[in-house]
Amino acid sequence: MSDAPVGGRTAPSVTTYPDDLQNLVERCLGGLRFATIPETEGLDEAMRYSLLAGGKRIRPVLALATARSLGAEPESVLPAATAIELIHTYSLIHDDLPAMDDDELRRGRPTSHVMFGENVAILAGDGLFAEALHLFTERQRGAPAAVLAALGELLGAVGVDGMVGGQYMDVTTSLPAVSSSPAPATAGSEAADRLRRLHALKTGRLIAASVCVVLALEGVAEPETIPYRRFADELGVLFQIVDDILDVTGSDEELGKPRGSDERHGKVTYVSVFGLERARELAGESHRKAQEALSAVSGDPRDLSQIADFIYTRHA
Amino acid sequence: MSDAPVGGRTAPSVTTYPDDLQNLVERCLGGLRFATIPETEGLDEAMRYSLLAGGKRIRPVLALATARSLGAEPESVLPAATAIELIHTYSLIHDDLPAMDDDELRRGRPTSHVMFGENVAILAGDGLFAEALHLFTERQRGAPAAVLAALGELLGAVGVDGMVGGQYMDVTTSLPAVSSSPAPATAGSEAADRLRRLHALKTGRLIAASVCVVLALEGVAEPETIPYRRFADELGVLFQIVDDILDVTGSDEELGKPRGSDERHGKVTYVSVFGLERARELAGESHRKAQEALSAVSGDPRDLSQIADFIYTRHA
Numbered sequence: 176m177s178d179a180p181v182g183g184r185t186a187p188s189v190t191t192y193p194d195d196l197q198n199l200v201e202r203c204l205g206g207l208r209f210a211t212i213p214e215t216e217g218l219d220e221a222m223r224y225s226l227l228a229g230g231k232r233i234r235p236v237l238a239l240a241t242a243r244s245l246g247a248e249p250e251s252v253l254p255a256a257t258a259i260e261l262i263h264t265y266s267l268i269h270d271d272l273p274a275m276d277d278d279e280l281r282r283g284r285p286t287s288h289v290m291f292g293e294n295v296a297i298l299a300g301d302g303l304f305a306e307a308l309h310l311f312t313e314r315q316r317g318a319p320a321a322v323l324a325a326l327g328e329l330l331g332a333v334g335v336d337g338m339v340g341g342q343y344m345d346v347t348t349s350l351p352a353v354s355s356s357p358a359p360a361t362a363g364s365e366a367a368d369r370l371r372r373l374h375a376l377k378t379g380r381l382i383a384a385s386v387c388v389v390l391a392l393e394g395v396a397e398p399e400t401i402p403y404r405r406f407a408d409e410l411g412v413l414f415q416i417v418d419d420i421l422d423v424t425g426s427d428e429e430l431g432k433p434r435g436s437d438e439r440h441g442k443v444t445y446v447s448v449f450g451l452e453r454a455r456e457l458a459g460e461s462h463r464k465a466q467e468a469l470s471a472v473s474g475d476p477r478d479l480s481q482i483a484d485f486i487y488t489r490h491a
Numbered sequence: 492m493s494d495a496p497v498g499g500r501t502a503p504s505v506t507t508y509p510d511d512l513q514n515l516v517e518r519c520l521g522g523l524r525f526a527t528i529p530e531t532e533g534l535d536e537a538m539r540y541s542l543l544a545g546g547k548r549i550r551p552v553l554a555l556a557t558a559r560s561l562g563a564e565p566e567s568v569l570p571a572a573t574a575i576e577l578i579h580t581y582s583l584i585h586d587d588l589p590a591m592d593d594d595e596l597r598r599g600r601p602t603s604h605v606m607f608g609e610n611v612a613i614l615a616g617d618g619l620f621a622e623a624l625h626l627f628t629e630r631q632r633g634a635p636a637a638v639l640a641a642l643g644e645l646l647g648a649v650g651v652d653g654m655v656g657g658q659y660m661d662v663t664t665s666l667p668a669v670s671s672s673p674a675p676a677t678a679g680s681e682a683a684d685r686l687r688r689l690h691a692l693k694t695g696r697l698i699a700a701s702v703c704v705v706l707a708l709e710g711v712a713e714p715e716t717i718p719y720r721r722f723a724d725e726l727g728v729l730f731q732i733v734d735d736i737l738d739v740t741g742s743d744e745e746l747g748k749p750r751g752s753d754e755r756h757g758k759v760t761y762v763s764v765f766g767l768e769r770a771r772e773l774a775g776e777s778h779r780k781a782q783e784a785l786s787a788v789s790g791d792p793r794d795l796s797q798i799a800d801f802i803y804t805r806h807a
Contacts, residue, residue, distance in 0.1 A: 299660075301655045373530075
């Protein structure tokens with residue numbers, strides 16, 4: 176376990192990552208084709224353009240790592256893991272749209288609507304969402320009741336009480352443009368509470384679902400689920416704090432888009448609400464809590480611990 | 492069974508419709524709430540604004556009617572039927588967006604993006620799609636394997652090989668603006684084939700799924716499914732031909748939007764490809780084939796027959 180500070184003043188130590196699981200995800204994503212007739216091949220191309228833009232595949236790797244920690248073959252939950260990455264990609268395409276964040280770069284490449292036009296980008300998102308769930312229902316093996324329960328976990332994390340609701344909060348909440356040294360909020364303030372709720376929905380729930388979907392597939396019941404869920408929730412918080420810090424401290428190359436986009440969009444972030452130093456402390460606390468939760472899981476938490484370290488120390 | 496010509500030169504006979512099933516759907520939709528925290532109530536409002544805009548609820552009524560024809564209680568498939576209407580509503584919101592058809596009126600009311608802004612409209616569509624499937628997984632009773640199979644039917648009809656793919660074909664295919672009397676295409680021409688494929692995906696598959704999802708839920712197997720599927724496929728074709736005719740012959744009030752929007756958008760329609768007279772003949776043929784298919788179903792096809800008559804003779 177590394178405790179190098181995030182976006183740090185000292186270089187983070189080299190963190191290992193379950194590369195074998197990432198490779199498994201990448202191979203599966205690379206093999207996907209959605210179009211069955213020539214007329215929809217352009218849509219297929221747009222969907223795969225965003226899907227195959229790289230990245231560490233944190234969500235599906237988390238799902239596969241959860242399976243391995245429970246003693247199951249990672250491959251056995253690959254369709255569910257892949258579905259989660261498709262849904263994440265759909266959300267990025269829609270978030271980048273002109274009517275939303277109007278971002279023109281992601282991972283150093285033009286965003287979907289810049290490449291294919293706004294109409295195709297909307298449909299590429301819609302298509303990824305539908306195909307994610309189709310893949311889940313058609314290819315995920317397991318007892319049908321367990322597959323249904325897992326789908327329910329995932330869909331709850333994606334709807335109004337999850338990712339879509341969080342994005343709604345995000346686009347309808349604009350802070351007045353803040354100075355680079357805002358007065359830090361206190362932990363219990365209204366701004367802090369709202370920030371936590373927004374991110375718990377927008378990013379936290381899908382990250383947590385990456386763990387919880389696998390618990391459902393593997394038929395894990397309480398109380399065994401409790402430390403996993405605690406870990407998953409904390410990891411979602413950690414991810415967002417680090418993301419907010421990196422938007423301020425990362426280089427354009429590392430971020431794959433211009434630094435400071437949150438501030439330009441007037442976004443409510445951990446940095447805008449708490450200030451950079453306090454945000455770094457919060458990341459450290461969150462990382463510690465995630466690792467503590469792992470110490471109570473019944474299985475082997477090594478991959479999951481590596482993922483938490485990676486998220487804490489990542490550059491972009 | 493009525494055989495009054497569609498959009499007709501003679502007044503269509505008064506057609507009965509399974510109003511009790513429509514009422515059941517309307518009550519269920521009216522009771523839906525999606526937000527669980529105050530911050531997402533605005534999204535909930537936008538979703539319900541489009542969902543509760545009225546209409547005959549043809550897709551969910553078709554699902555309930557299929558259940559009744561098989562001797563099952565219509566209420567037993569109400570979650571699945573409701574999910575289908577949510578998905579239909581999501582597709583309308585996204586189709587109306589400025590980047591797509593840029594329509595400002597639907598059912599005589601401002602479209603979602605006009606009322607709530609483009610960002611909220613995109614998210615209202617996304618939210619309806621997610622909540623549709625969440626509702627399906629959480630509330631639809633039945634053997635888990637049957638519920639999963641039914642979900643698979645629905646999702647196949649919604650993705651790249653269905654509704655979203657059809658919409659992609661629609662926005663990426665523009666005919667040169669046609670005169671009001673185009674040279675009618677022959678049935679086997681390339682334009683006619685493309686038109687059929689486009690609409691089979693864009694509208695046909697969700698209409699057909701409204702029947703097929705219930706077959707899956709009720710565990711109906713081949714060969715009993717065959718006449719139902721034949722009916723469902725033909726009904727999708729009939730629906731689209733009539734829709735295209737009404738866009739030319741209906742009044743603005745009946746349509747709830749300005750007449751002739753297909754032509755202004757340069758859409759490929761049955762009227763633009765075949766001409767109005769031939770489109771009317773095709774509607775008559777399609778109606779006849781749908782009713783013929785019904786004569787072979789093992790159950791009681793009365794409601795389904797009424798729905799086919801209603802679609803054939805409807806004004807808007």
